Amino acid sequence: MASHGIKDQVAIIGMGCTQFREHWDKGTDDLLIDAATAAFDSAGVAKDDVDAFWLGTASSGMSGLTLSQPLKLEGKPVTRVENFCATGSEALRQASYAVASGAYDMAMAIGVEKIKDSGYQGLNAAPAPHDGTKRNLTAAAMYSLVLPAYAARYGVDEDELRMVVAKIAEKNHRNGALNPLAQFRREMPAEKICEMASVAGRLSVFDCSGVADGSAAAIVVRAADAHKYCEDPLYIKALSFVSGTGGGLIDPDYDYTTFPECEMAGADAYRQAGIDDPRSALAMAEVHDCFTPTEMVLMEDLGFCERGTAWKEVLAGTFERNGDMPINTDGGLKAFGHPVGASGLRMHYECWLQLRGQAGDDRQIDLSSRNLGLVHNLGGYPGEMVSFVSILGPELG
Amino acid sequence: MAVSGVHFGGMRGIISFGGYVPYWRLDRSAIAAVMGKGGGRGTRSVASYDEDTTTMGVEAARLALRPADAEPRALWFATADPAYLEKTNATAIHAALRLDSSVGALDFGGAVRSGIGALRTALNAIGPTLVVTADMRGGLPTGADEAAGGDGAAAFLIGTEDDGPVVAELLGSASATEEFVDRWRQPGSPSTGQWEERFGETRYGPLADQAWKEALGAAGIGADDVDVAVVTGSHSRAVKRVVGQLGVARVADDLGAVVGNTGTAHPGLLLANELEQAEPGQTIAVVMLADGAEVLILRATEALAAYASALSVADQVAAGAEVSYATFLQWRDMIQVQPPNRPEPTRPSSSAAARAQDWKYGFVGSRGTESGTLHLPPARVSIRPEDELDAMDPAPMADVGATVVTFTIDRLVYSVSPPVVFAVVDFDGGGRLPVELTDVDPDAVRIGQRVEMTFRRLYEAEGIYNYFWKARPAR
Numbered sequence: 107m108a109s110h111g112i113k114d115q116v117a118i119i120g121m122g123c124t125q126f127r128e129h130w131d132k133g134t135d136d137l138l139i140d141a142a143t144a145a146f147d148s149a150g151v152a153k154d155d156v157d158a159f160w161l162g163t164a165s166s167g168m169s170g171l172t173l174s175q176p177l178k179l180e181g182k183p184v185t186r187v188e189n190f191c192a193t194g195s196e197a198l199r200q201a202s203y204a205v206a207s208g209a210y211d212m213a214m215a216i217g218v219e220k221i222k223d224s225g226y227q228g229l230n231a232a233p234a235p236h237d238g239t240k241r242n243l244t245a246a247a248m249y250s251l252v253l254p255a256y257a258a259r260y261g262v263d264e265d266e267l268r269m270v271v272a273k274i275a276e277k278n279h280r281n282g283a284l285n286p287l288a289q290f291r292r293e294m295p296a297e298k299i300c301e302m303a304s305v306a307g308r309l310s311v312f313d314c315s316g317v318a319d320g321s322a323a324a325i326v327v328r329a330a331d332a333h334k335y336c337e338d339p340l341y342i343k344a345l346s347f348v349s350g351t352g353g354g355l356i357d358p359d360y361d362y363t364t365f366p367e368c369e370m371a372g373a374d375a376y377r378q379a380g381i382d383d384p385r386s387a388l389a390m391a392e393v394h395d396c397f398t399p400t401e402m403v404l405m406e407d408l409g410f411c412e413r414g415t416a417w418k419e420v421l422a423g424t425f426e427r428n429g430d431m432p433i434n435t436d437g438g439l440k441a442f443g444h445p446v447g448a449s450g451l452r453m454h455y456e457c458w459l460q461l462r463g464q465a466g467d468d469r470q471i472d473l474s475s476r477n478l479g480l481v482h483n484l485g486g487y488p489g490e491m492v493s494f495v496s497i498l499g500p501e502l503g
Numbered sequence: 504m505a506v507s508g509v510h511f512g513g514m515r516g517i518i519s520f521g522g523y524v525p526y527w528r529l530d531r532s533a534i535a536a537v538m539g540k541g542g543g544r545g546t547r548s549v550a551s552y553d554e555d556t557t558t559m560g561v562e563a564a565r566l567a568l569r570p571a572d573a574e575p576r577a578l579w580f581a582t583a584d585p586a587y588l589e590k591t592n593a594t595a596i597h598a599a600l601r602l603d604s605s606v607g608a609l610d611f612g613g614a615v616r617s618g619i620g621a622l623r624t625a626l627n628a629i630g631p632t633l634v635v636t637a638d639m640r641g642g643l644p645t646g647a648d649e650a651a652g653g654d655g656a657a658a659f660l661i662g663t664e665d666d667g668p669v670v671a672e673l674l675g676s677a678s679a680t681e682e683f684v685d686r687w688r689q690p691g692s693p694s695t696g697q698w699e700e701r702f703g704e705t706r707y708g709p710l711a712d713q714a715w716k717e718a719l720g721a722a723g724i725g726a727d728d729v730d731v732a733v734v735t736g737s738h739s740r741a742v743k744r745v746v747g748q749l750g751v752a753r754v755a756d757d758l759g760a761v762v763g764n765t766g767t768a769h770p771g772l773l774l775a776n777e778l779e780q781a782e783p784g785q786t787i788a789v790v791m792l793a794d795g796a797e798v799l800i801l802r803a804t805e806a807l808a809a810y811a812s813a814l815s816v817a818d819q820v821a822a823g824a825e826v827s828y829a830t831f832l833q834w835r836d837m838i839q840v841q842p843p844n845r846p847e848p849t850r851p852s853s854s855a856a857a858r859a860q861d862w863k864y865g866f867v868g869s870r871g872t873e874s875g876t877l878h879l880p881p882a883r884v885s886i887r888p889e890d891e892l893d894a895m896d897p898a899p900m901a902d903v904g905a906t907v908v909t910f911t912i913d914r915l916v917y918s919v920s921p922p923v924v925f926a927v928v929d930f931d932g933g934g935r936l937p938v939e940l941t942d943v944d945p946d947a948v949r950i951g952q953r954v955e956m957t958f959r960r961l962y963e964a965e966g967i968y969n970y971f972w973k974a975r976p977a978r
């Protein structure tokens with residue numbers, strides 16, 4: 107295996123993020139212009155200073171024209187990328203490699219999704235022509251399979267486990283309530299979530315990520331150039347991506363209590379960053395809480411706690427904003443909302459704020475003993491998914 | 504008869520057979536409870552929202568072929584409710600049964616009489632022939648056809664001793680035909696018209712008598728030699744009258760109390776039911792009244808003693824669960840309900856479906872030659888490293904049982920009849936598939952439950968039916 111990584115070779119010098127919500131009055135173009143402008147302003151650069159662009163969108167547009175036309179980019183390369191719900195992170199990964207290679211001095215990664223123009227609830231992607239044999243199941247239902255499987259494997263009472271994952275939603279709503287950019291600004295007690303009607307397995311609507319429009323952007327340069335633009339850049343320590351075989355769907359050994367693609371991406375990222383014990387090295391993590399059981403399982407797959415213990419750590423408050431291992435301090439997909447192509451960059455935006463001490467007094471986490479952050483972003487379903495993990499820090503070395 | 508020479512291969516008759524009764528039952532009293540009239544006593548069988556005459560035909564044919572050693576050289580499908588016009592429906596059955604491309608597949612379309620007609624023609628034809636009959640009977644709410652009709656299918660493998668042991672040989676058959684408009688339906692119409700009943704009765708009586716006598720004569724037996732007569736047809740008063748005039752020892756149960764009249768499939772379904780209870784040497788007559796009369800006279804052979812149905816009609820009649828009248832009306836497009844606010848499914852690509860024919864219609868996966876690992880759908884590259892590229896054997900899985908490992912209920916996803924019950928199932932001998940369950944009570948699904956595969960119509964889009972397999976609780 108030769109995933110060498112580009113630790114400390116690339117730095118983020120500016121980021122922007124729109125509010126995530128149902129933007130009935132803004133289109134894809136508006137969201138892109140707003141996020142890009144915020145990122146340019148944050149870095150103190152103009153659009154012409156950026157040499158190349160990576161645009162992530164799952165289904166809000168095709169080709170680089172989706173960005174170059176509204177921004178009127180003159181003579182610039184724009185690459186549109188798509189990698190399910192990890193699309194935004196994929197854009198950052200490609201932009202980072204581009205500057206690390208020396209091909210460009212400055213690149214932008216920007217993600218966008220205009221979900222709410224479809225006229226339907228939820229996320230709906232138009233399928234490619236097919237033979238009609240693909241399963242007909244929502245993502246919520248696929249992830250709902252985790253709960254009974256986890257309960258059976260670790261001997262946890264199913265009702266108790268249901269409350270555990272509701273506590274994850276409660277935490278993320280609590281975090282989102284403090285975040286002016288988040289879609290949902292109201293707290294939501296776990297007890298109330300448990301009382302709601304099930305929509306898939308035992309999951310209610312409030313176990314699912316918010317469906318929102320939004321855009322987020324980052325500007326990257328080589329680390330050596332970072333201080334030309336920025337006093338406190340954020341350095342990229344690791345970028346990892348695993349696209350699965352889909353074997354989990356047909357492998358009788360797969361038991362729906364873990365996402366191997368995420369575990370592999372995490373292990374690769376820790377190797378790139380030189381991290382042995384993530385729990386003691388990381389100050390925070392933004393993880394892909396598309397559904398509440400997902401966040402619980404990720405705590406184990408990413409090595410934040412031992413297998414079979416995440417549910418206890420949730421109840422112990424470990425992953426609260428002021429806990430030992432703050433998770434999704436910005437509200438996560440649950441409360442911040444999930445515009446597919448933008449979410450990965452939104453996660454990095456929270457690291458950009460938190461790890462540089464700019465999240466604001468009421469939201470800022472403690473950085474006194476640890477200052478690294480992790481972003482985990484996945485796409486797909488248990489058994490067949492893509493997974494991204496990055497690690498970021500405000501210092502070199 | 505000029506074609507009598509074809510019998511040199513030995514006596515021609517039924518080699519194997521299968522009846523299919525769908526899982527759902529409508530309590531006829533539920534009709535009047537809602538509408539204030541209509542209905543009656545007992546129940547009728549109801550094809551699920553994901554069934555049609557083609558899928559029911561597949562299920563009957565699978566049951567018919569399971570006990571048989573013989574391979575059909577022709578497939579004839581008869582129904583008065585074809586899923587498609589213009590396009591042959593028998594080809595989907597052919598694909599689901601994984602018959603060789605050299606086996607011809609033909610539809611005998613449109614008329615209720617075509618089922619018994621295909622059967623009688625096969626009994627007088629050459630080569631092993633699989634006759635599949637299926638029907639979905641209904642009518643406008645509160646009408647007699649709605650309550651008295653039933654849904655079902657029956658299939659028969661017809662041939663000679665050269666093809667396999669014949670369990671019932673044809674002793675004789677006859678047909679009487681006359682043009683008169685008693686029942687009629689234009690394509691696409693939800694209900695069947697019927698002329699004043701007395702008129703048809705006067706036509707059917709003499710026609711049945713004519714065919715009955717001719718068939719007995721051909722068989723060289725008298726009416727009192729017939730042990731049991733299956734009598735059915737599209738005119739209930741005429742059927743009653745003919746029952747009274749045959750002079751046979753016993754008239755077969757018409758399954759009206761539980762199943763109803765399954766039209767094109769009914770003579771076959773009743774015959775299958777009788778064969779499953781018959782003793783070797785017994786003589787069984789089939790009389791079908793539809794635009795005339797068709798008569799078959801069969802005798803059970805010694806081979807019947809060793810014959811075991813894959814699943815008897817009686818067992819299927821005894822099983823089943825009730826469907827509400829509202830759901831029944833919805834399934835039959837008699838009432839439209841608000842669909843979920845989700846995009847409707849898109850039509851399957853004909854070329855993609857054709858490439859995947861063995862998988863989509865035959866439920867054939869692939870198995871790594873080294874690892875033995877089952878891949879559903881079939882794959883060229885194995886999930887196990889020990890298998891070389893393309894080192895895969897076809898793995899037919901349609902008849903392999905499976906066990907529910909875990910499951911979920913999806914109340915969000917688009918479905919004609921929500922909620923979708925979905926399970927991860929592990930097949931006996933290895934292999935796994937996440938698959939939709941059907942014919943199932945969402946509250947009764949449990950881990951460890953045994954399931955079997957069933958061929959269904961998943962949905963329709965742009966006039967194209969999307970057929971594939973689901974799992975259902977093991978029968």
